[in-house]
Structure formats: C-alpha cells, structure tokens
Amino acid sequence: xxxxxxxxxxxxxxxxxxxxxxxxxxxxxxxxxxxxxxxxxxxxxxxxxxxxxxxxxxxxxxxxxxxxxxxxxxxxxxxxxxxxxxxxxxxxxxxxxxxxxxxxxxxxxxxxxxxxxxxxxxxxxxxxxxxxxxxxxxxxxxxxxxxxxxxxxxxxxxxxxxxxxxxxxxxxxxxxxxxxxxxxxxxxxxxxxxxxxxxxxxxxxxxxxxxxxxxxxxxxxxxxxxxxxxxxxxxxxxxxxxxxxxxxxxxxxxxxxxxx
Amino acid sequence: xxxxxxxxxxxxxxxxxxxxxxxxxxxxxxxxxxxxxxxxxxxxxxxxxxxxxxxxxxxxxxxxxxxxxxxxxxxxxxxxxxxxxxxxxxxxxxxxxxxxxxxxxxxxxxxxxxxxxxxxxxxxxxxxxxxxxxxxxxxxxxxxxxxxxxxxxxxxxxxxxxxxxxxxxxxxxxxxxxxxxxxxxxxxxxxxxxxxxxxxxxxxxxxxxxxxxxxxxxxxxxxxxxxxxxxxxxxxxxxxxxxxxxxxxxxxxxxxxxxxxxxxxxxxxxxxxxxxxxxxxxxxxxxxx
Amino acid sequence: xxxxxxxxxxxxxxxxxxxxxxxxxxxxxxxxxxxxxxxxxxxxxxxxxxxxxxxxxxxxxxxxxxxxxxxxxxxxxxxxxxxxxxxxxxxxxxxxxxxxxxxxxxxxxxxxxxxxxxxxxxxxxxxxxxxxxxxxxxxxxxxxxxxxxxxxxxxxxxxxxxxxxxxxxxxxxxxxxxxxxxxxxxxxxxxxxxxxxxxxxxx
Numbered sequence: 001x002x003x004x005x006x007x008x009x010x011x012x013x014x015x016x017x018x019x020x021x022x023x024x025x026x027x028x029x030x031x032x033x034x035x036x037x038x039x040x041x042x043x044x045x046x047x048x049x050x051x052x053x054x055x056x057x058x059x060x061x062x063x064x065x066x067x068x069x070x071x072x073x074x075x076x077x078x079x080x081x082x083x084x085x086x087x088x089x090x091x092x093x094x095x096x097x098x099x100x101x102x103x104x105x106x107x108x109x110x111x112x113x114x115x116x117x118x119x120x121x122x123x124x125x126x127x128x129x130x131x132x133x134x135x136x137x138x139x140x141x142x143x144x145x146x147x148x149x150x151x152x153x154x155x156x157x158x159x160x161x162x163x164x165x166x167x168x169x170x171x172x173x174x175x176x177x178x179x180x181x182x183x184x185x186x187x188x189x190x191x192x193x194x195x196x197x198x199x200x201x202x203x204x205x206x207x208x209x210x211x212x213x214x215x216x217x218x219x220x221x222x223x224x225x226x227x228x229x230x231x232x233x234x235x236x237x238x239x240x241x242x243x244x245x246x247x248x249x250x251x252x253x254x255x256x257x258x259x260x
Numbered sequence: 261x262x263x264x265x266x267x268x269x270x271x272x273x274x275x276x277x278x279x280x281x282x283x284x285x286x287x288x289x290x291x292x293x294x295x296x297x298x299x300x301x302x303x304x305x306x307x308x309x310x311x312x313x314x315x316x317x318x319x320x321x322x323x324x325x326x327x328x329x330x331x332x333x334x335x336x337x338x339x340x341x342x343x344x345x346x347x348x349x350x351x352x353x354x355x356x357x358x359x360x361x362x363x364x365x366x367x368x369x370x371x372x373x374x375x376x377x378x379x380x381x382x383x384x385x386x387x388x389x390x391x392x393x394x395x396x397x398x399x400x401x402x403x404x405x406x407x408x409x410x411x412x413x414x415x416x417x418x419x420x421x422x423x424x425x426x427x428x429x430x431x432x433x434x435x436x437x438x439x440x441x442x443x444x445x446x447x448x449x450x451x452x453x454x455x456x457x458x459x460x461x462x463x464x465x466x467x468x469x470x471x472x473x474x475x476x477x478x479x480x481x482x483x484x485x486x487x488x489x490x491x492x493x494x495x496x497x498x499x500x501x502x503x504x505x506x507x508x509x510x511x512x513x514x515x516x517x518x519x520x521x522x523x524x525x526x527x528x529x530x531x532x533x534x535x536x537x538x539x540x541x542x543x544x545x546x547x548x549x
Numbered sequence: 550x551x552x553x554x555x556x557x558x559x560x561x562x563x564x565x566x567x568x569x570x571x572x573x574x575x576x577x578x579x580x581x582x583x584x585x586x587x588x589x590x591x592x593x594x595x596x597x598x599x600x601x602x603x604x605x606x607x608x609x610x611x612x613x614x615x616x617x618x619x620x621x622x623x624x625x626x627x628x629x630x631x632x633x634x635x636x637x638x639x640x641x642x643x644x645x646x647x648x649x650x651x652x653x654x655x656x657x658x659x660x661x662x663x664x665x666x667x668x669x670x671x672x673x674x675x676x677x678x679x680x681x682x683x684x685x686x687x688x689x690x691x692x693x694x695x696x697x698x699x700x701x702x703x704x705x706x707x708x709x710x711x712x713x714x715x716x717x718x719x720x721x722x723x724x725x726x727x728x729x730x731x732x733x734x735x736x737x738x739x740x741x742x743x744x745x746x747x748x749x750x751x752x
Contacts, residue, residue, distance in 0.1 A: 005613035005625040008646060009675060042392040043310055045345035055298060059391065061345025084353060086341070087387040088316040090299045095339050095387070138344035138353070140389065142314065143298055175348060301601065320601075320629055331659065373556075375581060381659045382629050410556050413600030413681070415570065415581040418557030456557050456579075496555045496583050500598060500735055508737040509551035 004092075011211040018196050023208070025054075029201045030248040037154065037259055039162045047163030047182070051155040054205060055145035058083070060155035061138050062163040062182075066173060069125070069132040077124025077132035081110035082139065083152050089141035108230045109139075109153050109190060112219030116188035116227035119160070123183070126168050133165065135182070146205040149217050153190035154256060160184060161260055187257050188227050191249035192217040193241075200241050202248055216241065220249045222257060271428035271443045278428075279439050287423065287435040287484060288396075292404065292495035294411040302412025304495070306404035309437060310394035312346075315404045317412040320382035328383075333376035335383040338367030340401055342390040366402045369422070369452045369462035373406065375415045384414060395438040395448075396424045402452050402462065407492050419492050420461055421485045422452035425477045427467070432476050434484045447473075451481045455489050458482065550588050553735075554580040554595060561593045568594025585735055598735060602628045602680035602710040604653045604662035611675065611708030612664070614647040624651060627677070627710045630661050638665035648675065648714060650706055670706070673716030676727050680711030682734040686727065693740045697726060700747025722750055 017024055027033070033054030042048040045061035069076060085093040085102045093099075098106070113119065124133040137156045141148050164178040194204040194212035201208060209215075213235030219228035226246060231237055272278055282288070288309030297303035300316035323329035340362040344351050355363075370386065386408065388401035399422040406420040426436045428443035441448055447467030453460055469477070554560060560571055560578045567573060570582045571593050580586065584595040604610070604626065612624040615631055622643060623631040634651060643649070652666035678686070686707055687694050698705055703718030715723050726743055733739055 003615070005615050005646065006627075006675060006677065009613060009648070013674075042312065042343075042345060044347055044392050044394075048345060059343075061343060063345045063350035065350050082344075082353065086389060087318055087339075087385060088297055088300065088303070088314055088389060091301075091318045091321075095385075136344060136350050138350075140343060140391075145298075302599070322630055379629065379660065410583050411599065413582055413597055416556045417572070417579075417581065419555065454557070493555050493558070497553050500553050505553075505736060 007207065007210050010207055014208050014211040015196060018199050018201070021199070023201065025205070027203075029199055030252065032150075032203045032252055032256070033205075035154070035256065035259060037158050039158055045159070046166065046178075047159040047161075049155045049158035049162065050142075051151050051158065053147060053151040053154070053203065055143060056147055056151045057089075057142040058148060058151040058155045059140050059142055060152070060159040062159045063136045063138070064133045064163075064166050064173070065136065066126065066131050066168070066171070067134045069129065073121075074129040075125045075132075076121040077126075077134060078121055079110070079114060079119055079135040079137060081113065081137045081156065082106040083109065083141065083148065084139070085141050085144075085148070088143070090144040093141070093144070104230070104232065105149055105152060106139075108149060108217055108219075108228060109156055110137075111228040111230075112153060112188045112190050113137075113156065113160075113227075116186045116219065116221050116225065118157075118184050118186040118188050118221075119182070120185055124165075127171070131168070131171055135160075135163070144206060146207070146209045147192055147203050149192040150190050150203060153188075153219070154260075157184075157187060157189060158260055161187070186221045186223070186225075187260065188219045188221050189249075189253040189256055190217050190219045190228070191245065191253055193245050193248075195235060195237055195241060200237075200245055202252065216245055218242075218245055218249045220246070220253045222254065224250055269439075269443070271440055272431045272433065276431075278433065280437060282435075284431050284433045285480060285484065287488065288437065290488060290491055292407060292491050294407050294495045295499060300408075300412075302408045302410070302414070304404040304408040304411060306400055306407070308396060308400040308403075309435075310392055311390070311397050311400045312392040313388055313390050313397065313400045313404050315386060315388045315401065315408040317384065317386055317405075317408045317414070319384045320379040320414070323381055323383040329381045331380050334374075334379035334381075336367055336371045336374060336376065336386065337383055338370060338386045338388070338405065339363050340366055340388045340390070340398065342393065342397070346390045346393045362398050362401075365462055365464065366398060366405065369402055369420055370405060370409065372459065372461045373416045373418055373420050373454055374409060375417065378415060384409075395436055395441050396450075398422070399424050399435075399450055399452070403488060403492065407495055410496055418454040418456045419489060420452050421455055421489045421492060422450065422462060423481055423484045423488060424448055424450040425481045425484070427469070427473065427477070432473060432480055434480055447477075449474075449477055449481075451478070451485075453482065453485050455482075455485050551585050552588065553583070553598070554586050555583045556581055560586050560595060561588065563593075565591065565593040568592045570595040570597055597681050599679060600681045602626070603660055604628055604632065604656050604710070606653055606656055608653040608709040609650055609707075610653060610664070610710040611648070611650050611706065611712035611714050612710075613675075614643050614645055614649065616645065617643075624649065624664055626651070626662070626664070626708075627680075627712060628660070628662070630659075632662040632664045634664050634667065639667050641667070641669045643667070643669065648673070650708060650714070670714055670716070673704075673714050674720045674724075676713045676715065676724055678711050678713070678727055678731040680709065682731050683707060683709055683711060685730055685734045685739060686713065688740050693730070693743065696740055696744045696747065697723060700726070700744065700751065719751070722747065725750070 047062035167177040215232035302317035452462035651664035
C-alpha cells in the first residue's frame with residue numbers, strides 16, 4: 001500500500017519539538033490523552049465496552065463458550081484474547097488473516113490479563129475434567145491514532161468488569177440467563193511508551209509512533225505488580241527507560257482504574 | 261422464561277400485531293449517522309433494531325494485486341464481517357461461507373449504483389462490520405454502505421436501500437426479527453432497490469413462496485424502502501443543513517449587499533516584505549490558478 | 550435558491566445545460582453526489598460537498614517526492630496514484646521527502662498524471678483539506694487568501710489538490726482558519742467570517 005509521505009514529513013516535527021521536551025498537542029511526556037469509556041453497548045455480548053483515547057477508538061466484547069479443559073488443568077477455564085485491525089480504523093489496514101502487528105497487540109494484552117491472574121480460572125470451571133468456560137475477549141480497532149495497545153487493554157478490562165457469566169443447565173448454556181457477574185481479582189492495565197531520541201513518551205499519537213525508534217509496554221496491577229513487558233520495534237531502550245516507564249505506569253494506570 | 265408446555269407462538273395476532281408489537285408493515289427503529297470515522301474517505305453508523313453496523317469506504321485507490329485491475333472501470337470490493345460478539349454464540353473471526361456470499365451479493369448490489377467508469381484501474385473498498393445483530397444484518401449493512409459511499413463523495417446514480425420482507429402466520433411482514441425467522445411457515449426475502457427506478461440490485465429468498473405472495477411482498481418492500489431512503493437522505497444532509505444555510509440560500513447572491521472584501525484593512529500592519537524574496541515570485545505564480 | 554442534494558435527487562426537470570456532477574435520465578437531471586445546486590442558475594450542476602482530488606491539466610499542486618527513478622521521480626500528490634516527474638524538468642536537487650509544487654502537464658484516461666514545473670520548498674508546514682474546498686480558500690479575486698495571509702502573516706502556497714504549504718507567521722492559527730473554512734465552505738459570507746475570526750484570535 002502506498003505510504004503516506006505526509007506522515008513522514010509531519011513526524012519530523014515531533015522529533016524537533018521533543019528536543020525541547022514538548023509534544024505537538026502540548027501534553028506532558030507522561031500524560032494520557034482524554035479518555036472516554038462506554039460500557040454494555042452490544043446486547044449479544046456478555047460484556048462490552050468502547051474506549052476513546054484521544055482520537056483512537058477500540059471496541060471490545062466478551063463471550064463465554066463451554067469447552068473442555070486441558071488434561072493437566074482439569075478444573076481451570078481460560079481466556080482467549082484478540083484484536084483485529086480492520087479497514088475501518090486506517091486505510092493501511094487490509095482485509096485478510098491477522099497481521100503480525102495485530103497478533104503482537106493481542107498477545108501482549110492477553111499476557112497482561114492472564115499473568116496477573118485477574119480472572120480466576122478455577123471459578124470458570126463448570127464440571128471438573130469435563131466442562132469449563134472459555135472467556136473470549138474480542139477487540140476491534142475502529143480508529144487508529146496511535147496506542148492501540150493501551151486503548152485495547154482498557155477496552156478489554158472494561159468489558160471484563162461488566163461481563164456476566166452465563167447460567168449452565170444440563171451441560172449447556174441457557175440463553176439469556178446468567179449466574180452472576182465475573183468478579184476480577186485484579187485490574188491489570190497496559191501502559192505503552194514510544195522512545196524518540198532519548199525521551200520515552202506515554203500514549204503516542206499515530207504521528208508520534210511514526211517517529212518512534214522503539215516501543216515499550218508494561219502491564220501493571222493496582223497492588224503494584226508488573227504482569228507483562230514488551231519491547232517493540234527495532235530500536236533499543238535503556239534500563240533507566242524501563243524503570244521510568246514502570247513508575248509512570250503505576251501512577252497513570254491508577255487514574256485510569258478510577259474511570260472503570 | 262422457559263415454559264413447561266410448548267406453546268404455539270402467534271406471530272401475527274388478530275389485531276395484526278407481531279410478537280414485538282409491530283404492525284405487519286412496520287420496520288424496527290432505524291438510526292443513521294454519516295461521516296463517523298476519521299480515517300475513512302466515507303463512513304456510516306447504522307442501528308436497525310438491535311442490529312448495529314459500522315461501514316467504512318477507502319479509495320478509490322490503486323487496484324491491487326495489479327492483475328485484477330480493470331482498465332475500464334473501478335473495482336468495488338465489499339466485505340461483510342460479523343464481530344465475534346455480535347451473535348448469541350460467539351462467531352469464529354475467520355470468515356465463513358455465509359460472510360463470503362453476503363459480501364459478494366452486497367458488492368454486486370452497490371456496483372450497479374456507482375459510476376465506476378470514472379475511476380478505471382482503481383478499487384473502492386467497502387467494509388461493513390456488524391457489531392450486534394438480530395436478523396436483517398445484511399439489509400442494514402447494505403443500506404449503511406450506500407450512505408458511506410455517498411459520504412465519500414463517490415459519484416453514483418442513486419442510493420441503494422435494502423430491507424428484508426417475509427411471511428409468518430400466512431401474513432406478509434416487513435423486517436423480520438430473529439424470532440420471526442423461526443416461524444414454521446417463515447419466508448425471508450432480503451431485497452435492495454435503487455428506488456428512483458425501482459431497479460432490483462439484490463434479491464434473495466429462503467422459504468416457500470407462491471408467485472402471488474411474492475408480488476405482494478415486492479409491493480410491501482417498495483413502500484418500506486421509500487421510508488428507509490428518507491432516513492438515508494436525512495443522515496447525509498443533516499451535517500450541512502442549518503438555519504443559517506436555509507436563510508442564506510433563500511436570498512440569491514445578487515440580493516446580498518456588497519461587503520468590503522477585507523474588513524481588517526485599518527487594523528493590520530503593512531504587509532511585511534517577504535525576507536525570502538525568491539519565494540515571493542513563486543507565490544504569485546501558484547495562487548493564480 | 551441554493552439547496553443541498555444527494556445522489557439520485559432531482560436537480561431540475563427543466564431543459565438546461567448540464568454541468569458538473571449531474572446526469573440526464575428520462576428528461577430529468579439528477580445529482581450524482583452530495584452537494585449544492587442553485588435552482589436559479591441557467592446551468593444544471595452540482596458543487597460537491599465531499600470528494601477527492603483528480604488531477605487536471607494546468608493545476609498547480611503541492612506534492613512530496615516519494616521515489617526516485619532512473620528517468621524521474623514519483624510524486625505523491627494525494628490523488629489516486631503517484632505522479633511522474635521527468636528529471637528533465639527538475640533544476641534543483643530532489644530526494645525522497647522533498648516538498649514541491651508542481652504543475653499537472655498531462656492526464657491520461659486512467660487519471661494518471663505527469664507533472665513538471667517544479668519549485669522546491671524547505672521547512673514550513675503542510676495542511677490538508679478536502680480538495681473540493683480549495684476555491685473557497687482562494688476566494689473571489691483571491692480575497693480569502695488575502696485575508697488569510699494578512700491575518701496570520703504566513704507565506705501561503707495553495708495546491709489544487711487540497712494541500713497548503715505555509716511558513717513563517719502564525720501557522721497554528723492558519724490551521725484553525727483552514728479547518729473552519731473546510732467545515733463551513735457551503736455557507737455564505739465566509740470571507741468576512743474568517744476575517745473576524747482571525748482578528749479575534751490573533752495574539
């Protein structure tokens with residue numbers, strides 16, 4: 001697909017401004033854009049949410065299906081997470097099988113949730129060794145203006161906090177009936193930074209991502225644990241960058257959790 | 261609520277009302293908004309009953325792969341996809357045969373309406389993402405897609421408007437919902453027209469219909485489509501229509517009093533002499549178009 | 550009287566000369582886009598409210614060099630395809646990313662353009678608006694362009710393809726003024742409104 005030459009041209013301005021510690025939209029380097037969360041918007045989903053982070057928009061929906069557990073974990077259900085980068089969000093997203101970018105975003109968001117043990121997998125067990133719930137978290141990018149990672153992470157978590165677990169009778173899901181809300185043990189959130197020059201900036205716009213040499217995401221929990229790391233792109237980061245990112249992540253994720 | 265006895269459902273009762281209280285010629289509530297996606301040339305968000313669909317238009321741009329390009333006209337690629345959470349039983353994201361068939365017939369429906377010859381060698385990509393559904397999602401997708409194409413400024417003959425008509429309890433009904441699709445004598449007939457000429461650009465049918473019933477269903481569809489088209493037009497116009505525009509449009513240009521073209525003359529400093537004098541010459545050349 | 554029409558809506562049932570964005574069928578003239586038509590005009594035509602840039606001969610456009618070839622360059626002019634710029638017509642050094650204004654020399658039936666008459670620009674900002682609104686940015690006798698230059702003190706070069714290059718002066722204010730013009734291009738009295746807007750917002 002034809003690259004947008006204008007993006008490259010404008011990205012130079014990002015670099016110049018950052019040399020003086022400024023961002024083009026006047027944000028601080030550790031500041032999120034305006035965040036809006038709408039919950040419970042799709043009736044067929046067991047939980048759903050739409051997140052708007054600046055101009056970036058992502059939707060998420062949760063569906064529970066019954067499945068058989070792994071033989072070595074007979075009393076545990078699980079989750080499955082995915083984000084699709086669909087043409088609605090950008091003229092550069094094409095139809096077809098998931099791109100490497102979408103697979104990376106999906107797996108990083110999944111790791112943040114899974115490793116923090118936010119969802120109690122034992123509570124998803126319906127009949128030991130036979131039936132467990134698989135919680136599918138499906139996300140779709142609706143508008144791409146950077147940081148689909150964090151927008152997706154917030155949307156996934158918001159949908160999970162709303163999710164109702166279906167009632168099961170005779171080893172089948174009873175449509176329209178629920179046994180209660182899914183109670184989360186932790187509320188993990190991803191915070192993603194772009195490294196431009198020597199500066200790590202939080203929540204990049206598409207233009208800032210275009211100028212970035214490296215990307216770093218960290219998932220944090222409300223009790224100050226880190227549940228995922230991901231360094232992306234072909235540049236490098238320093239240990240100081242990681243330390244700084246973790247500190248910023250703990251602080252900013254706390255503020256976002258208040259909105260959930 | 262699960263009942264012990266299997267009660268026979270009455271799809272159209274003696275008062276002519278359906279399960280959800282609608283009359284037989286009544287569609288579910290429809291809400292249409294054009295121009296909702298910032299990264300798309302044209303877009304439309306449509307709610308139809310429980311159905312929610314978001315459509316984007318990208319292009320016209322170079323047709324790829326190159327060997328598929330048509331030197332006489334643009335290709336129109338329509339993709340219909342359902343979000344995994346848009347249906348009661350989670351749908352596998354991988355497109356199924358139903359998705360592919362619907363994409364094909366909807367694309368072909370739109371092709372007739374667009375002046376494709378204006379953009380040879382290119383492709384126009386329409387993406388319809390269903391976010392929530394309850395029967396009639398393809399009519400919703402197609403109706404929204406036509407609005408999105410108009411929103412993109414792509415020249416076309418007429419809008420395409422779609423609805424599903426059918427039968428339940430022996431009566432011809434408009435816009436079946438999911439419960440009605442399960443009626444024992446159900447017929448489901450999605451249809452789309454360019455309503456000016458009543459040209460049928462999409463027609464499918466599932467069920468057992470007599471020719472007479474089809475005739476009646478077609479008339480009912482035409483009437484329903486008239487009403488839905490008004491909503492499409494309203495959605496396209498509402499961004500531009502305003503009291504100010506209405507008042508101004510009533511006066512012809514000649515009637516307006518002559519205004520000085522530059523109110524700021526007295527306020528402004530003298531126009532600075534351009535330091536890069538080389539540029540100044542070019543400026544003059546560029547601005548006289 | 551001006552009114553907004555959509556594709557398939559009747560512009561007139563009278564016999565008139567046809568202009569842009571209309572088609573004739575069964576003796577009636579219909580619009581093929583969403584746009585504005587003047588029912589009092591002698592011509593039946595529609596000015597589109599949305600659209601994209603298709604190159605026309607003699608247009609001056611703002612582009613970015615996308616690729617260097619043996620015999621020339623490919624220029625991104627924000628249209629359906631990249632345009633070809635022959636090396637013969639280039640006097641200054643160009644590379645990928647260079648900002649140029651070029652003139653459209655030839656357009657073929659596939660809407661592919663050859664361009665020439667290059668001028669290079671350094672630095673500055675490039676703003677994009679819908680190409681259909683460019684005549685409003687220029688205005689009658691360049692009145693709007695004048696107002697913009699005086700109100701922002703910027704050097705401004707306007708491309709028919711919807712791209713505007715600007716340098717010096719208050720480019721941020723220019724950006725907001727351009728967005729306002731784009732949004733209200735169909736409204737009357739716009740030049741005065743923009744003049745007032747610029748006077749109010751100037752620091």
